[in-house]
Amino acid sequence: MNEYPVFPFPAIVGNDSAKKAILCILLNEDLKGLLITGGCGSAKTTLARSAGKISDGKSTTIIPQNTTGERLFGSIDIENAITEGKISITKGILVESDRRIVVVDDINLFDEKIIHTILDTAGSGNLLLERDGFSENIRTRYILVATMDPEEGRLSSRILDRFDLCVETERIEDESARLKIIKSCMAFEKDPVSFSKEYSPEIEELRENIRKAKERLPFVTIPGSLIELISELCIELNVSGQRGDIALAKTAKTLAAIDGRDNVVFEDIRQAALLALEHRRRSPPPGSPQRNPPDESEPEDRRENENNRDDEERPGKGNDKNAENREDLPDHGNRESPENTPWEPGEAPPEQVFEIGSAFNIIEFLDEHSLSRLRSGNPGSGRRRRSTSSDSSGRYVSYRHRDRNKNDIAIDATLRAAAPFQTARDRNGLAIKVDREDLREKVREKRTGDIILFLVDASGSMGVKKRMVAVKGAVLSLLNDAYQKRDTVGLMIFRRKEATLLLPPTRSTDLAHKLLKEIPTGGRTPLSEGVASAVRLLSQGRYSKSTDSKTIVILTDGRANYSGSGRNPYEEMRMTALAASEKKIRFVVVDTEEGFPRLDFAIALASELGATYLRLDELDSRKLAQSIETIVKKGAQPCLKN
Incomplete structure (x- = not known):
């Protein structure tokens, strides 16, 4: 019921992809669900709510954020149960939205x-409603348009795959377009009726085009060569299941109908892929090559020289003339037992200060299954954890038989439980009598806070190939991600003989950029001291009493060459890690090691800590899949030739 003023669909500036997706979902009801994503103020809600004005008479139902399951899906009719003693169903919002x-x-x-x-x-189109021993199958069909801001939490890959279409709103960069948005919004707020009337001809034209496209849609066909292209695209993008293939085919036919054609062409496939496959992309499965093969056209002697140069930069390899430019590291020839390798103290190299590398979008690195989901190709899903509240705080999400929170009664659920028995009870003048067995308590849910301490290796080994540039960029990205999710974050580094807390855990990260830029790199690697100091910080004082989840994110290559106790650094590291793993602290190890052969000391550290293990390059969600545009264009020619 659109009783509120709705911004006219044709008046929305830009966002052509989102508009195209809305036309598709209105025209072809075989497409199940459209998800519009975007940041705050990006017009995603305006787009969703304006869809009803260009449809063929369909009204719009808005689902409020705090709607309970009973109001949304339906529940027992309490009045009928009390007066008649019969159980019947009262319709929920979804049934009313048929x-x-x-x-x-x-x-x-x-x-x-x-x-x-x-x-x-x-x-x-069916809703199975089961309440208190009563079950009913209700028929209701509606067009689903949902919105979300990814910065407030992401959806799992299972849920995303259920949306046939998903599109992201555009960032408007053009000055004239932004000026037009300002003027349009001010005019709409001043007089929404008059403003909407100005677009009445365009709205009527859109409605007529949708009506004609609906009539044409059943007769649209897809050539066999383009069906092959659809399959090839989904395979190359590692789309699991067949929902993506089917949604892509349906969307392509819908786009052809919108353009007034009876045959799908390649351009329809290209546009449909952007709408139906973007949210289904997955990274390559484990074992797939992660690096580009060497260019065969490059002279062999040049490649060999570069390999030799890499060997010279690698600790323990090359000429001794480079020894003063790197840290004196132990011989890592024995990868299986680093604690048995000989270790001799030596001089530390001079300090260096590196710039901060480029920031990027971070995967959901705190999710318990982030590594397995990363391998299966869903780097961006997930959201900060939610937990069931043990007291009366948090959002009311469901109910249960009274147990712990005896004063937090779910009145609605209690009345529904008592209603069917009223005709058999002696109410003594009461409108409704509630017995002890009718009582239900509220189940509440609240977000679990996170205290995240970033522990950064700032020793001399991080200066090899300027790895600290990339590490600083990753730390900045991690801090930005944590800040957006309202986590408490801190920053600690370890180098020379000690660990230093640069930024105590705080929700204000204004100093983080300046501190990152000034972090010096050089000296030995007191890895065990860094881990022990970080654990002490989160296990003592005010943090020991905090109910928030505690996480230590360690960015290191796992090499250790300093021991405060005089023992072998790797043996000390192992003992420290085993002790730390018994604390109620979560660990994430981000491996900063580069080059080949890999020594995999960070993997050993993650194993001892029971930590989630990630490579540095795996943090960047942009690197996990190629753009759909590139893949579509690459697959275009072979199919068009058939």
Whole structure:
């Protein structure tokens, strides 16, 4: 029911891809669900709510953020149960939205069970409602348009795959376009009725085009060569399952119908891939080559010289004339037992200060299954953890029989449980009598806070090949990601003989950039001291009493060449890691090692700590898959020749 003023669809500036996706979802009801993503103020909600004005008479239902499952799906009719003693169902919002457009704002903030039920119902047109021993199958069909801001939490790959279409709103960079947005918004706020009337001809034209496209759609066909292209694209993008293939084919046919054609052409496939496959991309499976092969056209002697140069830079290799430019590291010839390698103290190289590398988008590195999901190709999914509250704080999400929170009664659920028995109870003038067995308590959910301490190796080995430049860029990206998710973050480095806390855990990270830029690199690697200091910080004082989740993110290549106790550094590191693993602290090890052969000391550290292990380059979500545009164009020619 659109009783509120809705910004006209044609008046929205830019966002052509999102507009195209909305036309597709309105035209072809076989497409199940559209997800519009974007940052705050990017017009995603405006786009979603404006869809009803260009549809063929469909009204729009907005799902409020704090809607309970009973109000959304339906529940027992309490009044009928009390007066008649009969159990019947009162309709929920989704049932009332039959033949409408359902808009779910910030769907990523809903409980996953509710999201799955919304998607199941949108896909099947059936809602199975089960309440207190009563079950009913209700028919309802609606067009689902959802929005989300990824910075407020992401959806799992399973949920994303349920949306046939997904599109990201554009960032408007053009000055004239931004000026037009300002003027349009001010005019709409001043007089929404008059502003909307100005676009009435365009709205009517869009409605007529949608009507004609609907009539044409059943007759649109896809040539066999382009069907092959669809399969090739999905395979090359490592799209799991067949939903992507089917959604791509349906979208391509819909785009052809919109353009008034009876045959799908390559351009339809290209545009459809951007709408139907972007959110289904996966990184290559384990074992796939991660590096580009050498250029065969490059002279062999040049490649050999570069390999020799790499060997000279690698610790323990090359000429001794480079010894003063690197740290005196132990001989790592025995990779299986580094604690048995000989270790001799030596002079540390001079200090260096490196610039900060480029920041980038971070994968969900704190998720418990981040590594396995990364290998399976879903780097960007997940969100900060939520937990069931043990007190009366948090959001009311469901109910249960009264147990712990005896004063946090779920009134609605309690009344529903008592209602069917009222005709058999002596109410003594009461409207409803509630017995002890009817009582239900609220189940509340709240976000679990995170205290994240970044522990950075700033020893001389990080200066080899200027690795500290990339590490600083990664730390800055991690800090930005944590800040956006409102985590408490801190920064500690270890070098020479000690660990130094640069930034105590705080929600204000204004000093982080300056501190990162000034971090010196050089000296020995007191790895065990760094880990021990970080653990002490989060295990003592005010942090020991905090109920927030504690995480230490260690960025290191795992090499150690200083021991405060005089023991072998690797043996001391192992003992420290084993002791740390018993604490209620989570560990993430980001391996900064480069080159070949790899010594894999960071993997050993992660194993001893029971930590999630990631490579430095795996943190950057942009590097995990090629752009769809590139892959589509690459696959175009062979299919068009057939």
